[in-house]
Amino acid sequence: xxxxxxIVKETPPATLTNAPPKVxxxxxxxxxxxxxxxxxxxxxxxxxxxxxxxxxxGCGKSTFLRCFNRMNDTIEGSRVEGEILLEGRxxxxxxxxVVELRARVGMVFQKPNPFPKSIFENVAxxxxxxxxxRSKAELEEIVMSSLQKAGLIDEVKDRLNEPGTGLSxxxxxxxxxxxxxxxSPEVILMDEPCSALDPIATAKIEELIDELxxxxxxxxxxxxxxxxxRVSQRTAFFHLGNLVEQGPTEAIxxxxxxxxxxxxxxxxxx
Amino acid sequence: xxxxxxxxxxSPAADAAAPKAASGSTARVRxxxxxxxxxxxxxxxxxMLAVILGLSFVAILFGxxxxxxxxxxxxxxxxxPVTFDPNIVKIPPYPQPQQGESPAAYEAEVLQWxxxxxxxxxxxxxxxxxxxxxxxxxxxxxxxxxxxxxSGERFRLRDLVQERPGLVGQTVTVKLxxxxxxxxxxxxxxxxxLPDRQxxxxxxxxxxxxxxxxxxxxxxxxxxxxxxxVDSRASPASAGLAGAFVGSLYMMLIVILLSVPIGxxxxxxxxxFAPKNRLTDLIEININNLAAVPSIVFGLLGAAVFIIWFxxxxxxPLVGGLVLTLMTLPTIIIATRSTLRAIPPxxxxxxxxxxxxxxxxxxxxxxxxxxxxxLTGAIIGVAQALGETAPLLLIGMSAFVANVxxxxxxxxxxxxxxxxxxxxxxxxxxxEARTSAAIIVLLSLMIVLNGLAIFLRxxxxxxx
Numbered sequence: 233x234x235x236x237x238x239i240v241k242e243t244p245p246a247t248l249t250n251a252p253p254k255v256x257x258x259x260x261x262x263x264x265x266x267x268x269x270x271x272x273x274x275x276x277x278x279x280x281x282x283x284x285x286x287x288x289x290g291c292g293k294s295t296f297l298r299c300f301n302r303m304n305d306t307i308e309g310s311r312v313e314g315e316i317l318l319e320g321r322x323x324x325x326x327x328x329x330v331v332e333l334r335a336r337v338g339m340v341f342q343k344p345n346p347f348p349k350s351i352f353e354n355v356a357x358x359x360x361x362x363x364x365x366r367s368k369a370e371l372e373e374i375v376m377s378s379l380q381k382a383g384l385i386d387e388v389k390d391r392l393n394e395p396g397t398g399l400s401x402x403x404x405x406x407x408x409x410x411x412x413x414x415x416s417p418e419v420i421l422m423d424e425p426c427s428a429l430d431p432i433a434t435a436k437i438e439e440l441i442d443e444l445x446x447x448x449x450x451x452x453x454x455x456x457x458x459x460x461x462r463v464s465q466r467t468a469f470f471h472l473g474n475l476v477e478q479g480p481t482e483a484i485x486x487x488x489x490x491x492x493x494x495x496x497x498x499x500x501x502x
Numbered sequence: 503x504x505x506x507x508x509x510x511x512x513s514p515a516a517d518a519a520a521p522k523a524a525s526g527s528t529a530r531v532r533x534x535x536x537x538x539x540x541x542x543x544x545x546x547x548x549x550m551l552a553v554i555l556g557l558s559f560v561a562i563l564f565g566x567x568x569x570x571x572x573x574x575x576x577x578x579x580x581x582x583p584v585t586f587d588p589n590i591v592k593i594p595p596y597p598q599p600q601q602g603e604s605p606a607a608y609e610a611e612v613l614q615w616x617x618x619x620x621x622x623x624x625x626x627x628x629x630x631x632x633x634x635x636x637x638x639x640x641x642x643x644x645x646x647x648x649x650x651x652x653s654g655e656r657f658r659l660r661d662l663v664q665e666r667p668g669l670v671g672q673t674v675t676v677k678l679x680x681x682x683x684x685x686x687x688x689x690x691x692x693x694x695x696l697p698d699r700q701x702x703x704x705x706x707x708x709x710x711x712x713x714x715x716x717x718x719x720x721x722x723x724x725x726x727x728x729x730x731x732v733d734s735r736a737s738p739a740s741a742g743l744a745g746a747f748v749g750s751l752y753m754m755l756i757v758i759l760l761s762v763p764i765g766x767x768x769x770x771x772x773x774x775f776a777p778k779n780r781l782t783d784l785i786e787i788n789i790n791n792l793a794a795v796p797s798i799v800f801g802l803l804g805a806a807v808f809i810i811w812f813x814x815x816x817x818x819p820l821v822g823g824l825v826l827t828l829m830t831l832p833t834i835i836i837a838t839r840s841t842l843r844a845i846p847p848x849x850x851x852x853x854x855x856x857x858x859x860x861x862x863x864x865x866x867x868x869x870x871x872x873x874x875x876x877l878t879g880a881i882i883g884v885a886q887a888l889g890e891t892a893p894l895l896l897i898g899m900s901a902f903v904a905n906v907x908x909x910x911x912x913x914x915x916x917x918x919x920x921x922x923x924x925x926x927x928x929x930x931x932x933x934e935a936r937t938s939a940a941i942i943v944l945l946s947l948m949i950v951l952n953g954l955a956i957f958l959r960x961x962x963x964x965x966x
Contacts, residue, residue, distance in 0.1 A: 306854055308778050334857035341855070345848035347867060357866070358856040408852070415856060 252320075254279035254449040255300060255419060260314035262295050262304060269295045272314065273475040275468055277419075282441060282450045284460035284481065287470035288501065293453045296470070297421050300451065301337040302330050318419070335362050337419040338412035343428050344404035346396035346411070351388050354396040354407055355379060358415035374414055382410035383440050402433025406440065413444075420444065422452040426459065438463050457497055461485050469493045567945070571938025577725035577739065578680035578688045580651060580714055584631040585673040586663060591627070593618045596667040619664055624656035628678065635719060636710055646706045650714075651678045654737030679727060680720065682738040682932040684711055688722065691931060702931065728939060732904050733920065738929050743940055745906050749819045749899070749914030750888060756823025756910065757830055757887045762880045764827075765834030772835075773842040774864050793832035800829045801893030809897060816898035817913040825897060826887040833886065837879020841872045874962040881955035885948050891918040917944045 253276035262270040270292040277283050285293035295304070302323060304310045316323045323333050335358075346354050355375040358364075365371035375392075379385040384406045388399070396407050405425055412420055422441070426434040441450060441463045454460050460467050461481060468478035469490075477490045488494045495501055597611040629648045633641055640647055655678045662676075663669050683702035686692055688711065698705060714720035731742030776782045804825035808814045814821050845868050853863040869876075894900065899919050907914035915923065921940045927933040 301855065303851070303855065306851075331857045331859055334855060339855035341848065341851060343848060345846075345852045347849065347852060348871065357853075357858075361856070361858050361862055361866075411852075411856065 251279050253277055254319065255451075256315075256317040256320075257296075257299070258315040258317075260296065260299055260312065260316060262292070262299065263311040263313070264307070265309045269473055270299075271473045273470075275475065275478060277449060277451060278466060279449050280445060280447065281466065282445050282452060282464040283466045283468065284464035285451065285453045285468050285470060286455075286457060286460045286496075287476075288496065289455075290472075291470040292473040293468075293470045294423050297423055297451060297453050300419065300421055301334050301339055303339065305330065335415050336417055337421060338415055338417035339421040340405070340408050340412055340423065340425050342424040344401055344408055346399070346404050346407050348395065348397055350393045351379075351396045351399070351407060352392040355410050355414045358411060362415060364415070378410040378414040379407075381413050381444070382406045383436065383443075384410055400433070402429050402436060405429060405433070405437060409437075409440065409444075413448075417448065419449045419451065422450065424453050424455060427455060434459070457485070469496065471496070567938050567941050570935055571940075571942045573689055574935035574939035575725055575728065576722045577727065578685040578720060578722055579677045580632070580680055580720050581675060581677045582631045582635055582719055583673050584627060584659065584676045584678075586659075586670045587627065587630065588671045590630075591622050591663065591670050593622065593670070616664065619660055622660065624659045625653075627659060628655060631676075631678075632710075632714075635717060636713060640706070640710060643706045646704050647710065649681055650684055650707060650710060652681045652737045652739035654731075654734055654740040655679055677723075679739050682929060684720075685739055686931045687711060688715070688720065691935075728936070732906055733902065733915065733923070734904060735902065738927075738932055741924075741933075741936065743917065743920060743943060745903055746915045746917045746920035746940075747943075748906050749822070749903075750917045752819035752907065752910040752914070753823040753826055753916060754884060754888055756820065757826045757884055758880075760823070760827040761830040761834055761883065761887075765831050765880070765883075766838050766876055768831075769835045769838035769842065770864060770869075773839050774868065775860065789832050789835050793836055796892075797829055797890055798892040798896065800825050801896030803828065804893060805896050815911055815913070817901050817903065817915075818911050819907060819914050819916070820910040821897050822894050822899055822914075822916060823910065825893045826890055829890065829893065830883040830887045833883035834880050837883070838872070838876050841875030841879065842868060844875070845871050874959040877958045877962070878955045881951050881958070885951040885955075888947060888951070889918055889944065891916075891922055894919050895922075917947070 255277035257273060257275045257277075259272040259274055260270060261268060261272050273292075273296055275283075275296075285297060287293050298304045299312055299316055300318075300323070302312075304312055312324070318333070318336065321328065323337075347357065349357075352375055355378050356365075356371055359371060359374050365374055376385065376389075379388060384403060387403060388407075396404065399407060405428075409420075409425075426437050429437065438459060441452065444450060445465075452460075452463065464481045466479065467481040467484040469476045469484065469488075469492075471492055477484065477488060477493045484493065485497055488497065594615060597608065597615055599608050625648050628651050629644050632647050632650060633644075636647065659676070662674075680688070684707075687703050687708070692701065694701075701708075703711065711720060727740050727742050729742060729747075730744050731740050732745040733743075734741040772782060772785065804821060808821045808824055809816060814824075849867050849871065850863055853867050854860075858866065894916055899915055900923065901913065901915070902923065903913050903915050905912065905914075917940065921937055921944065924933045924937040924940060927936075
């Protein structure tokens with residue numbers, strides 16, 4: 233394995249220490265039926281930064297990610313315990329509608345999953361169902377600026393009415409990011425967004441994540457430790473449903489305090 | 503990790519075989535190849551034979567039906583000038599509304615006029631028209647002459663005058679439908695060497711037919727009566743499918759209006775919204791079982807519930823439609839559910855992840871994608887209902903009905919039942935062909951419906 237510490241970026245410390253955490257998870261456990269997939273995980277997610285969840289397959293990192301917008305609700309037989317606060321407010325609060333939560337916490341999935349509709353419709357769908365645009369012009373503006381932010385505008389501006397499924401894999405994934413941005417979420421969850429993409433497309437997405445950090449809180453699950461090192465400011469390492477260690481990315485990759493973390497990042501298992 | 507560096511992973515047998523592995527196992531593989539290829543050839547041959555056998559059965563079926571049924575689309579008719587002789591049509595002039603006359607009184611007058619019209623000896627007019635074309639001695643055999651034309655034509659002449667009272671005293675050329683026996687005789691389906699008493703036509707009639715044919719008056723032409731007339735026993739040649747067709751149409755409308763919305767809604771609820779528990783498992787098993795229930799059982803159910811309990815009328819397309827709806831529901835539910843299940847979950851996730859509610863996810867994304875499959879399932883279910891006979895027999899739709907039903911509450915038959923009725927008709931010579939013709943009409947409808955299903959599927963699928 234390469235020396236990952238070499239690619240860890242200089243992180244602006246201010247965002248990590250001073251600001252209150254955007255999302256706070258306390259003793260979160262997830263059960264699928266009788267099976268416990270996640271054991272009492274507590275994490276703070278800093279505002280306007282990228283937090284990476286790493287760990288071997290089946291360690292519960294994706295499960296944990298799906299807690300933040302309550303996507304686990306859609307899985308039959310799943311149960312979440314513990315507390316997750318979005319800006320101090322419990323997301324399981326009965327007063328907080330799950331639809332509102334998902335408008336504030338967007339998600340990008342592992343496999344690019346554009347709707348089988350036009351590129352424009354893909355991006356316009358979110359604002360439309362949430363009633364974010366008052367007029368057609370406003371909707372168009374939202375779509376264009378979302379595509380702009382997702383770095384896709386130059387590639388698709390002449391074919392907004394063509395199907396989103398006709399784009400390349402990397403473009404589709406950026407379309408999905410644009411679709412998530414269009415709802416103006418505060419937090420964007422990314423579940424291994426590059427695992428189905430080639431290295432060039434991956435590089436573009438990573439670049440994009442780095443830009444989006446200025447305006448959004450991003451939580452990314454990744455299998456690639458290089459990716460975690462490249463894009464994130466904080467990293468949490470999961471193993472067998474437990475949170476083993478979390479901290480500034482640089483510290484995790486250069487000086488982990490747990491032996492399991494060291495073993496994983498040096499490629500001894502996983 | 504390779505097996506050579508890790509002895510624990512290689513079995514002892516493999517170790518022993520290793521030195522001469524290349525030559526030994528290759529030879530063994532080669533040895534078994536012959537058998538494997540032979541098995542494959544056998545399997546292919548059996549499969550091909552099965553396909554050929556199946557296709558030839560279908561070909562035989564279609565061949566016989568077309569062979570028997572197609573001639574029935576052409577029917578013998580006699581085109582002669584018909585004189586509405588005022589001496590026979592002795593009716594008062596058509597009543598005109600008088601000044602100061604009440605509408606009821608005028609209506610009674612019209613009714614009286616119609617009664618007088620019905621009392622006219624229309625058969626005599628037809629006889630006279632035919633006699634004009636036949637040698638003078640035919641006048642002695644009026645009975646033979648009048649039976650050349652099917653009896654229902656008398657009413658057609660009456661209807662002509664009823665529509666245009668001015669026809670009385672005039673002569674018009676009318677195409678009269680020949681009697682069923684004449685039609686069969688002209689088509690050459692009767693062995694002419696049989697003794698006289700076994701032939702459907704008397705020697706005189708046979709002579710007249712020949713004369714009319716020579717004059718070019720007795721011809722075969724496309725039979726519109728098959729499509730536009732109702733069933734008839736007294737006048738078999740004019741028996742048609744109109745009543746059965748409209749009856750089937752009403753039933754299909756009811757089936758489509760009820761089973762498609764109910765079936766699709768039930769499938770969507772079960773697949774997208776219902777919790778997965780014992781109750782929904784039970785419902786699913788029951789729906790699957792219902793699809794396998796013999797259709798005649800649905801007929802019994804319909805007779806018991808709709809006719810005895812709800813007191814709906816016998817033989818009504820409404821009841822038939824309800825029974826067929828019950829029968830079609832499981833088919834549509836099962837087809838819709840399997841279509842919904844085939845929609846990739848990533849689409850649902852994408853919509854839910856954006857904050858779409860469950861209903862929005864279903865209506866905006868899942869349903870449009872599932873539409874071709876749902877339509878195909880629905881049309882195949884409806885086509886199945888169109889051809890169903892057994893349950894209709896039990897709710898009284900096998901009765902002889904000589905009307906086109908005006909509403910779904912009127913008595914009616916259905917296409918498959920009409921086939922069943924004609925199949926059992928005593929005038930075999932004539933109705934054998936009519937039955938096959940009705941089968942052709944039914945099959946054509948089926949092919950159209952299935953074609954529509956394929957067309958819709960292709961159309962909606964090729965959208966992206």
